[in-house]
Structure formats: structure tokens, C-alpha cells
Amino acid sequence: xxxxxxxxxxxxxxxxxxxxxxxxxxxxxxxxxxxxxxxxxxxxxxxxxxxxxxxxxxxxxxxxxxxxxxxxxxxxxxxxxxxxxxxxxxxxxxxxxxxxxxxxxxxxxxxxxxxxxxxxxxxxxxxxxxxxxxxxxxxxxxxxxxxxxxxxxxxxxxxxxxxxxxxxxxxxxxxxxxxxxxxxxxxxxxxxxxxxxxxxxxxxxxxxxxxxxxxxxxxxxxxxxxxxxxxxxxxxxxxxxxxxxxxxxxxxxxxxxxxxxxxxxxxxxxxxxxxxxxxxxxxxxxxxxxxxxxxxxxxxxxxxxxxxxxxxxxxxxxxxxxxx
Amino acid sequence: xxxxxxxxxxxxxxxxxxxxxxxxxxxxxxxxxxxxxxxxxxxxxxxxxxxxxxxxxxxxxxxxxxxxxxxxxxxxxxxxxxxxxxxxxxxxxxxxxxxxxxxxxxxxxxxxxxxxxxxxxxxxxxxxxxxxxxxxxxxxxxxxxxxxxxxxxxxxxxxxxxxxxxxxxxxxxxxxxxxxxxxxxxxxxxxxxxxxxxxxxxxxxxxxxxxxxxxxxxxxxxxxxxxxxxxxxxxxxxxxxxxxxxxxxxxxxxxxxxxxxxxxxxxxxxxxxxxxxxxxxxxxxxxxxxxxxxxxxxxxxxxxxxxxxxxxxxxxxxxxxxxx
DNA sequence: TTTTTGTTCGTTATGGATAAAAAACGTCTC
DNA sequence: GAGACGTTTTTTATCCATAACGAACAAAAA
Numbered sequence: 001x002x003x004x005x006x007x008x009x010x011x012x013x014x015x016x017x018x019x020x021x022x023x024x025x026x027x028x029x030x031x032x033x034x035x036x037x038x039x040x041x042x043x044x045x046x047x048x049x050x051x052x053x054x055x056x057x058x059x060x061x062x063x064x065x066x067x068x069x070x071x072x073x074x075x076x077x078x079x080x081x082x083x084x085x086x087x088x089x090x091x092x093x094x095x096x097x098x099x100x101x102x103x104x105x106x107x108x109x110x111x112x113x114x115x116x117x118x119x120x121x122x123x124x125x126x127x128x129x130x131x132x133x134x135x136x137x138x139x140x141x142x143x144x145x146x147x148x149x150x151x152x153x154x155x156x157x158x159x160x161x162x163x164x165x166x167x168x169x170x171x172x173x174x175x176x177x178x179x180x181x182x183x184x185x186x187x188x189x190x191x192x193x194x195x196x197x198x199x200x201x202x203x204x205x206x207x208x209x210x211x212x213x214x215x216x217x218x219x220x221x222x223x224x225x226x227x228x229x230x231x232x233x234x235x236x237x238x239x240x241x242x243x244x245x246x247x248x249x250x251x252x253x254x255x256x257x258x259x260x261x262x263x264x265x266x267x268x269x270x271x272x273x274x275x276x277x278x279x280x281x282x283x284x285x286x287x288x289x290x291x292x293x294x295x296x297x298x299x300x301x302x303x304x305x306x307x308x309x310x311x312x313x314x315x316x317x318x319x320x321x322x323x324x
Numbered sequence: 325x326x327x328x329x330x331x332x333x334x335x336x337x338x339x340x341x342x343x344x345x346x347x348x349x350x351x352x353x354x355x356x357x358x359x360x361x362x363x364x365x366x367x368x369x370x371x372x373x374x375x376x377x378x379x380x381x382x383x384x385x386x387x388x389x390x391x392x393x394x395x396x397x398x399x400x401x402x403x404x405x406x407x408x409x410x411x412x413x414x415x416x417x418x419x420x421x422x423x424x425x426x427x428x429x430x431x432x433x434x435x436x437x438x439x440x441x442x443x444x445x446x447x448x449x450x451x452x453x454x455x456x457x458x459x460x461x462x463x464x465x466x467x468x469x470x471x472x473x474x475x476x477x478x479x480x481x482x483x484x485x486x487x488x489x490x491x492x493x494x495x496x497x498x499x500x501x502x503x504x505x506x507x508x509x510x511x512x513x514x515x516x517x518x519x520x521x522x523x524x525x526x527x528x529x530x531x532x533x534x535x536x537x538x539x540x541x542x543x544x545x546x547x548x549x550x551x552x553x554x555x556x557x558x559x560x561x562x563x564x565x566x567x568x569x570x571x572x573x574x575x576x577x578x579x580x581x582x583x584x585x586x587x588x589x590x591x592x593x594x595x596x597x598x599x600x601x602x603x604x605x606x607x608x609x610x611x612x613x614x615x616x617x618x619x620x621x622x623x624x625x626x627x628x629x630x631x632x633x634x635x636x637x638x639x640x641x642x643x644x645x646x647x648x
Numbered sequence: 649t650t651t652t653t654g655t656t657c658g659t660t661a662t663g664g665a666t667a668a669a670a671a672a673c674g675t676c677t678c
Numbered sequence: 679g680a681g682a683c684g685t686t687t688t689t690t691a692t693c694c695a696t697a698a699c700g701a702a703c704a705a706a707a708a
Contacts, residue, residue: 002668002691029682038464040670045683062677062682084692110659119693124660128452134548141700142660147548156547163487223480224458224471229549326661326698353652364700369653386652386707408662434689443663448690465670466690 007046009081010039014047015070018056026063084118088126091116093239096135096149103148107136133232149236154293158286161233162279164226165217169262169278172220173269181220182267188213189263192256206252207238213259217266240292251288258284331370333405334363338371339394342380350387408442412450415440417563420459420473427472431460457556473560478617482610485557486603488550489541493586493602496544497593505544506591512537513587516580530576531562537583541590564616575612582608 014037021027030048034041048064051057054074057064095101095112113123127144130136135153137145147153175181191209195202211234218230258281265273338361345351354372358365372388375381378398381388419425419436437447451468454460459477461469471477499505515533519526535558542554582605589597 001666001693004668005691006669031682041683042669042671046668108659120660121693122691125449125452125692128449134552143700153548156549159547160549163491167487223483224477225480225484225553228458325663325696327663328698330699355652365653366699366701370698432689444690445663446661449662467670 003084005081005083006039007043008076010037010043011047011050012075012081013037014044014051015056015074018051018066018070021066023066023068025066027057027066028064084122085126088116088118088122092126092130093235096146097239101146101148103146103150105146105148106139107144107146109144133235149293151290151293154286154289157233157236158282158289160229161285162282164221164229165214165282166275166278168218168221168226169266169274170271171222172217172266173271173274175220181216184216185263185266188216189260189267192260192263196253196256206256210255210259211238213263237289240289255281255284255288327408329405329407330363331367332400334361334367335371335374336399336405337361338368338375339380339398342375342390342394345390347392348389351381351390352388408446409450412440412442412446416450416454417559420470421563425470425472427470427474429470429472430463431468431470433468457559473617475614475617478610478613481557481560482606482613484553485609486606488545488553489538489606490599490602492542492545492550493590493598494595495546496541496590497595497598499544505540508540509587509590512540513584513591516584516587520577520580530580534579534583535562537587561613564613579605579608579612 014033017033017036018027027033030041030044033044033047037044037047048057052059052064055067056070056074058067092112095115101107107127109123109127110120113120116123127136134156135147135149137147139145172181172185188209192213195205195209214233215227215230218227221227258277262274262277262281265277338357341357341360342351351357354365354368357368357371361368361371372381376383376388379391380394380398382391416436419439425431431451433447433451434444437444440447451460458480459471459473461471463469496505496509512533516537519529519533538557539551539554542551545551582601586598586601586605589601
């Protein structure tokens with residue numbers, strides 16, 4: 001049956017929100033919470049009931065007054081707040097990128113579902129949604145074949161990416177001055193400068209900035225297929241880089257420099273310079289991705305099981321792979 | 325539970341195959357039938373059991389001898405041989421294309437499933453597979469929004485199609501002589517000539533030929549994203565033209581002429597001519613699709629003249645996008 | 649030995665059940 | 679009367695059951 005992860009996640013966020021109120025004060029109406037937590041009022045009512053049962057609030061006629069502030073023990077464990085779909089996605093991407101499966105290999109959905117600890121239906125559901133990425137293919141018999149996160153895949157991905165990005169960038173140049181994209185681009189440029197200043201300490205924030213930048217450009221295409229394709233890029237890069245931290249700092253700094261050149265060309269509306277800087281950046285991204293794949297594929301140190309912790313223990317280094 | 329449509333379809337094909345045998349002769353082994361009907365031996369055994377139960381064959385030790393030839397009443401109705409997925413797709417595309425559904429409208433999956441006479445699970449399953457076409461979008465709440473088969477959609481589709489097709493065509497030109505694609509292109513060219521000869525009577529066959537031609541070109545890209553994108557094109561065109569037979573003959577003849585020019589340019593490996601003929605054809609295809617959409621959406625005026633010339637009338641600008 | 653058949657087991661496609669969540673609809677209060 | 683609340687109705691997420699289908703294997707026949 002349907003899991004109440006929506007409730008639990010909203011409940012946790014609701015606990016945090018209780019901190020904004022003083023003891024004995026009214027915490028506000030159900031609709032306002034519905035809006036704030038982005039869930040239906042039905043769920044808000046369930047949360048309030050739980051708050052009341054836990055002695056956090058008390059009903060006083062129509063008012064709901066805060067009795068005490070929440071403590072750590074009030075929260076649901078993080079792990080219980082994940083949707084099955086998200087769990088499957090995470091596990092599946094790990095399975096793919098960790099690379100126990102060879103290109104062309106048939107996928108046993110049932111065994112995978114057991115391995116991931118989800119039902120066969122959930123697995124099927126996920127696989128159904130996945131094939132648009134071109135990594136999976138459906139056999140006529142109904143089973144699935146993993147096409148492989150190969151160099152070919154990366155090459156083809158990058159080829160289309162380059163086409164789309166250049167097209168979008170050139171269209172960006174012809175946007176009217178009052179388009180909000182210009183302001184966003186300007187902000188992104190400033191954020192690059194700020195991040196470069198602190199590159200030593202905060203360079204991992206680059207990933208989010210990178211996505212923001214390229215989405216900003218791709219959005220200018222006003223083409224749902226181009227914009228949608230960036231979801232694939234985003235997914236692949238997101239997961240891939242998560243397991244390839246090698247030379248991350250140098251890589252990111254170089255990418256930021258390229259971005260700045262690129263942004264400058266856009267702002268000058270210099271089509272030739274945009275073309276050049278865009279192509280240059282795409283070429284770098286391609287090389288990075290390819291190198292990254294080889295890094296995963298090569299020398300799989302068999303002595304080391306992949307240390308997928310359910311949750312990283314504190315003090316544990318996040319996501320390093322010592323074989324690099 | 326799982327429907328036995330595979331069995332029924334194979335059974336019908338098996339009945340037809342029984343006609344090849346003489347009364348009282350051995351109809352052959354299970355493996356040979358498994359191969360011929362492209363189903364597993366398990367299914368063949370089920371079919372043979374049904375044949376025996378229906379008095380069509382009799383087991384004589386290890387031999388299976390034909391008792392009588394099948395008659396019309398032996399066949400399962402065609403309708404029962406369709407997979408649920410196929411039924412949903414057909415109904416859904418029909419609903420979209422002639423439908424009263426407006427762009428941006430929320431889709432009620434449960435009601436649709438009732439309307440189509442399938443289970444909610446099947447509907448959900450289908451919707452999960454569908455969104456890659458960019459026509460549907462998932463709301464965070466889990467429901468679906470129909471983005472609309474609008475002119476914008478068609479424009480964006482055609483834009484990407486043009487990019488991909490040109491890229492593929494230019495790569496086609498650089499294929500080595502011994503690549504089988506050249507032979508296929510040559511056959512396709514001949515089939516065009518043959519079809520033009522009989523255009524009066526067989527012009528509906530053009531649809532299949534058109535797909536074969538463009539797939540042949542797109543395959544040259546050797547890029548799974550480009551090749552995969554043609555599935556979207558194919559689906560849209562397939563279903564759309566099915567309900568827009570207006571001016572079909574003129575449309576098809578014009579397209580075939582353009583194809584022949586295009587093919588000739590490819591065979592001469594003349595990149596400039598390829599670029600020109602490809603772009604011209606893409607522009608025509610775009611106009612055809614747009615007109616076709618308007619034909620569905622607007623008052624279907626059967627008397628109206630075909631509003632798009634096979635070749636662009638002089639002075640008409642190709643590929644204008646009024647919103648830029 | 650090679651092919652065919654009987655049998656068993658594992659996997660997939662679909663429908664159905666159920667609790668969660670959202671939406672809709674009144675009623676009530678300030 | 680606008681917004682808040684209580685209640686009912688509808689829709690969704692997930693799991694499960696089951697028959698269909700496929701694949702592998704052993705025994706039997708050619």
C-alpha cells in the first residue's frame with residue numbers, strides 16, 4: 001500500500017517550522033501550513049494530530065498553541081522519508097555506475113528488486129520511466145537490456161549536448177534586453193566570481209552552479225526537447241561526478257574560468273565569441289566525462305567492496321574512492 | 325493476471341500454418357513451430373493442446389497428425405489478440421489528437437482508465453512510459469498534465485528534427501562506399517520511383533516508405549539519441565496523418581519529389597546540395613505538420629484548399645518563428 | 649549422438665487491494 | 679463574507695496474487 005513518506009517528510013519539516021513560534025503562541029491555520037509545507041491540508045491535519053499526540057501543541061478551541069519546542073528525538077529518521085522511487089533510482093544508478101554489469105547484459109528485474117529491497121512492481125515502474133535516457137532497452141519478451149554507460153554513450157551524449165547548447169547559446173544572444181534570463185546570467189556570473197575567490201574551501205558547490213548556468217542557457221532555446229534533454233545530462237553528470245572526485249578542484253576551477261569567458265561572450269552578444277567559447281567548454285566537458293568513465297571502468301580493485309553506507313557515518317569521508 | 329494474448333495471436337497464426345499440411349500428415353516438431361511462430365515452446369505446447377481439443381490434430385505416439393483444416397470459426401477474434409499496452413496507446417493517441425483536452429489540462433488517470441476500459445495500473449504503466457515524448461508532464465503530487473499537441477509542440481519537434489536530420493545527412497555523405505546504407509538508399513530511391521509511377525493507386529504506401537527513408541538517414545548518425553528521437557517523430561506523424569487524409573495524395577507526391585532530390589544529393593556526396601535539399605524538405609514537413617494540426621483543431625473545412633505548397637512559393641520565408 | 653518431448657522453475661504482465669494523500673464540499677466562526 | 683475547519687469523496691503509490699510466458703534440464707525416442 002501507499003507509504004506515508006509524504007507525511008513523514010512534511011512532519012519533519014513541520015517540526016523545524018515550530019521553532020519559529022514562541023511557547024503558548026498560536027501556530028497558525030491549516031491552510032497556511034499547507035502552503036508552507038507544500039502538501040495538502042489533509043496531510044497538515046495528520047501532522048497536527050501527531051503534534052498534539054506528541055505534546056507539542058494543544059488545541060484550544062480553534063487555536064493551536066505551542067506547548068514545547070521539538071527536540072531531536074521528535075524527528076522521524078531521515079531514511080524513512082524517502083519515496084520508493086527515489087530509493088530505486090539511487091540504488092540503480094549506483095549499480096550502473098559502479099559497473100558490475102557489462103554493456104549488453106540482460107537485466108533481471110526481479111533479482112534487482114530483491115537486491116534493492118523493493119517490490120518487483122516498483123522496479124518495473126522505475127525501469128519503465130528510465131529508458132528515455134538511452135541506457136536501457138526493452139526486449140520484445142519484456143525483459144530489459146542494459147546498453148551500458150560506455151564511452152560510446154558518453155560520446156553520443158556529448159554530441160547532442162554540444163548541438164543543443166550551441167543552438168541555445170546563439171538564441172540567448174538574441175534575447176531582448178528585458179528578458180529575465182539576462183539578470184539571471186549576471187547573477188550567475190557574480191556567483192562564479194564569488195566561488196572562485198573561495199575556491200579552496202567551497203569548490204564542491206560548483207556542481208549546483210554549473211547546472212544553474214547550463215539550464216539558464218538551455219532554457220533560452222524555448223524548446224522542450226532541448227530543455228528536457230538537459231535532464232539526462234544533469235542526471236548523468238550528477239551521479240557520475242559523485243563517484244569521481246579526482247582532480248575535482250582543478251577541474252572545477254578550469255570549468256569556472258571557461259564559464260566566465262562564455263558568459264562574457266554572451267553578455268557582449270558576440271555570436272562568434274559565443275560559438276567559440278561554447279564549443280571549447282563542450283570539448284572540455286566531453287574530455288572530463290570520458291576521463292571520468294575510464295576512471296570508473298579501469299582497475300577495479302577487487303579487494304574493496306564498494307562502501308555504500310546507508311547513511312554516511314559522521315567523520316567518514318564522503319564519497320571518496322581510494323582507488324583513484 | 326497476465327493475459328494470454330501471446331497465445332491467442334500465435335494460435336491464430338498457427339491455424340493459418342496448418343493449411344500448409346495435408347490431412348493425416350505429421351505437422352512437425354514443437355521446436356520447429358516455436359521457431360516459426362516466434363514464441364516459446366511452452367506456448368507451442370499450449371497451442372497444440374488446443375488444436376487437439378478442437379479436433380484439428382491428433383496425437384499418434386510422438387507424431388501429431390492433421391485431422392482437418394481450420395475454418396473461420398476456429399480463429400480467435402482479432403480484438404482478443406491485442407496487448408493491453410497497445411490498446412491503451414491507440415486509445416490514448418486518439419484521445420489526444422481528436423480530443424477535447426486542452427493544453428495544460430490535468431489528466432485524470434483513473435477516469436481515463438475507466439474510459440478506455442483498462443485497469444488503473446495499465447494506465448499508470450503507460451503514462452510512465454510516455455512522458456519522454458514531451459507531451460506529458462508529471463506534477464509533484466503524482467498526477468499528470470497534458471502539455472498539449474499544440475503548434476508550439478510541433479514547432480519544437482520540427483526544430484530538433486531539422487537539426488538531427490541535417491547532422492545525420494551530412495554524416496551519411498561521409499560513409500564509406502561499402503556501407504550497407506548506400507545499398508539501402510539506392511533501394512529506397514527505386515521504391516520512390518516505383519511508387520510515383522503508381523501514385524494514383526498506391527499513394528498510401530508512402531507513409532512506410534517515408535519512415536524507412538528517414539530512418540535510414542538518421543541511423544547514419546550512429547547516435548542513439550538522434551535515432552531514438554525519430555521514434556517520437558514517427559509516432560506523432562503516424563498517428564497524426566492517420567486522421568488527416570486531406571490532400572494526402574498531393575502531399576505525398578510533393579514529398580516524394582523532394583526525397584528524390586535529397587537522395588540524389590546524398591548519392592553525389594554533395595554536401596551543399598544535401599544541406600539545401602534537407603532543409604527544404606524539413607521546411608515542407610514542418611508546414612505540413614502545422615497545417616495538419618490546424619486542420620484537426622480548427623473547424624474541419626473539407627473544401628479548403630491545401631494551404632501549403634510542395635515547394636515553398638517564392639517570397640515565402642522558410643522556418644520563420646513568429647514568436648522570436 | 650542428436651533431436652524431441654515432459655517437467656520444473658524462474659520471470660513478466662496484468663488486475664486488484666489498501667492506505668495515503670489530495671481535492672471537493674459544506675458548515676462554522678470571526 | 680472571507681477564511682478556517684470538519685467531513686466526504688476521489689485519486690494515487692505501492693505491494694501482492696496469479697496466470698502466462700520463457701528457459702533450462704532430464705528423459706526418451708530417432
